[in-house]
Amino acid sequence: MDRLPTIEDVARAAQVSRQTVSNVLNTPAIVKPETRKRVEVAIRKLAYRPHASARRLRMRKSSTIAIRLDPMTNGISGALLDRFLHALTEQADARGIRILLFTAADPAAEIEQIRKLRAGADVDAFVLTATFHGDPRTEWLVEHDVPFVTFGRPWGVNDMNNPKHLWVDVDGFAGMREATLHLIDAGSSRIGFVGWPSLSGTGDDRRRGWQAAVEERLFPGDGDLAALNLSVEDLLEDARDAVVALLESDERIDGLVCASDTLALGAMIAAASVGRSDLPIIGFDNSPVGQAIGLSSVDQALDEVARGALELLLGETGGDLVRRDAAAAGDTRHRLITPHLVIRQPLRLLAPDAVSIPTATKNAVGNHRNGKESQ
Amino acid sequence: MDRLPTIEDVARAAQVSRQTVSNVLNTPAIVKPETRKRVEVAIRKLAYRPHASARRLRMRKSSTIAIRLDPMTNGISGALLDRFLHALTEQADARGIRILLFTAADPAAEIEQIRKLRAGADVDAFVLTATFHGDPRTEWLVEHDVPFVTFGRPWGVNDMNNPKHLWVDVDGFAGMREATLHLIDAGSSRIGFVGWPSLSGTGDDRRRGWQAAVEERLFPGDGDLAALNLSVEDLLEDARDAVVALLESDERIDGLVCASDTLALGAMIAAASVGRSDLPIIGFDNSPVGQAIGLSSVDQALDEVARGALELLLGETGGDLVRRDAAAAGDTRHRLITPHLVIRQPLRLLAPDAVSIPTATKNAVGNHRNGKESQ
DNA sequence: ACTCAGGATTTGAACGATCAAATTTTTGAA
DNA sequence: TTCAAAAATTTGATCGTTCAAATCCTGAGT
Numbered sequence: 001m002d003r004l005p006t007i008e009d010v011a012r013a014a015q016v017s018r019q020t021v022s023n024v025l026n027t028p029a030i031v032k033p034e035t036r037k038r039v040e041v042a043i044r045k046l047a048y049r050p051h052a053s054a055r056r057l058r059m060r061k062s063s064t065i066a067i068r069l070d071p072m073t074n075g076i077s078g079a080l081l082d083r084f085l086h087a088l089t090e091q092a093d094a095r096g097i098r099i100l101l102f103t104a105a106d107p108a109a110e111i112e113q114i115r116k117l118r119a120g121a122d123v124d125a126f127v128l129t130a131t132f133h134g135d136p137r138t139e140w141l142v143e144h145d146v147p148f149v150t151f152g153r154p155w156g157v158n159d160m161n162n163p164k165h166l167w168v169d170v171d172g173f174a175g176m177r178e179a180t181l182h183l184i185d186a187g188s189s190r191i192g193f194v195g196w197p198s199l200s201g202t203g204d205d206r207r208r209g210w211q212a213a214v215e216e217r218l219f220p221g222d223g224d225l226a227a228l229n230l231s232v233e234d235l236l237e238d239a240r241d242a243v244v245a246l247l248e249s250d251e252r253i254d255g256l257v258c259a260s261d262t263l264a265l266g267a268m269i270a271a272a273s274v275g276r277s278d279l280p281i282i283g284f285d286n287s288p289v290g291q292a293i294g295l296s297s298v299d300q301a302l303d304e305v306a307r308g309a310l311e312l313l314l315g316e317t318g319g320d321l322v323r324r325d326a327a328a329a330g331d332t333r334h335r336l337i338t339p340h341l342v343i344r345q346p347l348r349l350l351a352p353d354a355v356s357i358p359t360a361t362k363n364a365v366g367n368h369r370n371g372k373e374s375q
Numbered sequence: 376m377d378r379l380p381t382i383e384d385v386a387r388a389a390q391v392s393r394q395t396v397s398n399v400l401n402t403p404a405i406v407k408p409e410t411r412k413r414v415e416v417a418i419r420k421l422a423y424r425p426h427a428s429a430r431r432l433r434m435r436k437s438s439t440i441a442i443r444l445d446p447m448t449n450g451i452s453g454a455l456l457d458r459f460l461h462a463l464t465e466q467a468d469a470r471g472i473r474i475l476l477f478t479a480a481d482p483a484a485e486i487e488q489i490r491k492l493r494a495g496a497d498v499d500a501f502v503l504t505a506t507f508h509g510d511p512r513t514e515w516l517v518e519h520d521v522p523f524v525t526f527g528r529p530w531g532v533n534d535m536n537n538p539k540h541l542w543v544d545v546d547g548f549a550g551m552r553e554a555t556l557h558l559i560d561a562g563s564s565r566i567g568f569v570g571w572p573s574l575s576g577t578g579d580d581r582r583r584g585w586q587a588a589v590e591e592r593l594f595p596g597d598g599d600l601a602a603l604n605l606s607v608e609d610l611l612e613d614a615r616d617a618v619v620a621l622l623e624s625d626e627r628i629d630g631l632v633c634a635s636d637t638l639a640l641g642a643m644i645a646a647a648s649v650g651r652s653d654l655p656i657i658g659f660d661n662s663p664v665g666q667a668i669g670l671s672s673v674d675q676a677l678d679e680v681a682r683g684a685l686e687l688l689l690g691e692t693g694g695d696l697v698r699r700d701a702a703a704a705g706d707t708r709h710r711l712i713t714p715h716l717v718i719r720q721p722l723r724l725l726a727p728d729a730v731s732i733p734t735a736t737k738n739a740v741g742n743h744r745n746g747k748e749s750q
Numbered sequence: 751a752c753t754c755a756g757g758a759t760t761t762g763a764a765c766g767a768t769c770a771a772a773t774t775t776t777t778g779a780a
Numbered sequence: 781t782t783c784a785a786a787a788a789t790t791t792g793a794t795c796g797t798t799c800a801a802a803t804c805c806t807g808a809g810t
Contacts, residue, residue: 053432
């Protein structure tokens, strides 16, 4: 046999009709156990699997979700999408859903790609990442009634309550607050925050988490919060320079929390270069680089994000049916995932007054492969 | 109209038959220009796109290539697959091919996944990454006559000439040799190599590149090569410790080339910690982290790798037909891509005897966004 | 005017599955 | 034993496209 076996081949082999074979596969309950057995044997013997395209054509759904592969590798946290993709693919596989990739240089191109994929009935739904304020993509999708979910909440006030806009996001506020509280519990009493210019909703959210923890436990004086609050682009150098300046201007600082691992790494370098290698620093993203270098960080729990996204799109039960009407999608239209703090023993970039690393220090260095989570 | 337009709708709108519309799309040459115009207008007006599943069913091919998303984020170079995936998706899109993802914990599970995808006629061909010696996957694929291409050459001698095994790889030898020659041209005369234990073909290949350059230009003495040749796991810490030891035991070392950016970063830290921040170091992979930190590195030219992979699978012309018989796939069964050295101004981890970074140094720090390639 | 080649277009069948309805078999109670 | 209801199975139609063959034009040659 030079072609793949069809349902007809199985039917012949099991002495039943097409439909019975189909039933064994889709609604086994309604077929007599005896015949079912026979069919199952035939299926195994022929190594039969239903032809995906044929099934999709008949069912009028593709059981495929598309996601855009971000063109920019966001510096150090670049692997974020990578890990999310992995989690998404795994979760989707468990539900019999496939993940399809596409690329686009800008939002307009992405919309065009979505239109094409959609018109070709290639995919049922889309997962969008890196949403931003006034995102034209979500607008278009809602307008054209295309099922989608975003990783990242809509920051516009209007969109927030649009029942057609499903979203999953990580609770940056909670994550940063936990990180800050951890430092306070460990003895820090003057903690700085390194974040981004307040254009991004994500950055502001994380900043507020730091601020909340500081206010509820450290009772900062007038102007303290402003003095401890840095805003720089997500670049290693910028963070390093800003943190060097901060540490030199304020000797009492005994802890730093950062809006990203990139910033945190910059901060580590800065701390080391002003002789403060001991300064506790916590980042955000739990990036591979952070892991390699022993950086404590807030982990985004991407598998939970992925699961949440699929649940919103497909329903809790995991059926392979995409629900068009948001009303059927369960109670909520969104998920806010609480991230978890991962504490690590930092790898000292260098001991300030030792030319080589003393054995004692060396042994104290934690292995990045068993960073344990707090709480 | 609540359903997507079909070819029949277009036919009606253009006053022609199904088949004529089909011809306009697939073999426009055989349809009279006048009618063609009319059909094209109708297509545009209805925003029609052929139903992908229907077409695939009829054509008996899926125009889809699957690739496994690697479960392990390989430390710092993790984004490698990420970038390859992006390049692959872009190249595939240009040829009307879709990229499908799947995951698997181990080779056996991967084979099972491939079997399923294949049996469901879901995909036409596979791209394999991270091949290794005696890889059971390639064996299985060859055995079952499934079209595939590997990113990574087959290291077994037998497989090397198997005409069914198409592969693309990066010429690690050439890359490492170029990096070493670059250091020599810049004045280095005693260059160490930091690589992996010689189990991996890839690592050995890169090591030989260093060795070749050193032998042809620096005429090393007896035992020199062995003394300058480090082998450690691909871990920051291991690399750091090994390099610290090397630098302390041999003061004359004035350059390092490394088999990965992870190792190179470890080496940078080591160099800084023994007061040799100035030591020129070149890595391999051109990872985002390396970019952020100003690490010179050998770039794998992943878009060329992706293009090569698709060319081998689909033929140069870019038609959307997967050729089963390797004989038709052109002259060669493989591509060896020459990587390019990217030189950057390193970000000083810290100036050994300055507690803060002097302005002069600061200005000399290169911006990672415009690293320029050599040659 | 008539034929014939050739191009242009249309029609019927198929791809492999599921749905809806029809048919056959089994069950259970009168 | 009989018959209706329920369960199990089968048959015909359909999803939207392309292939293969049939049909319809068009214009040149006699």
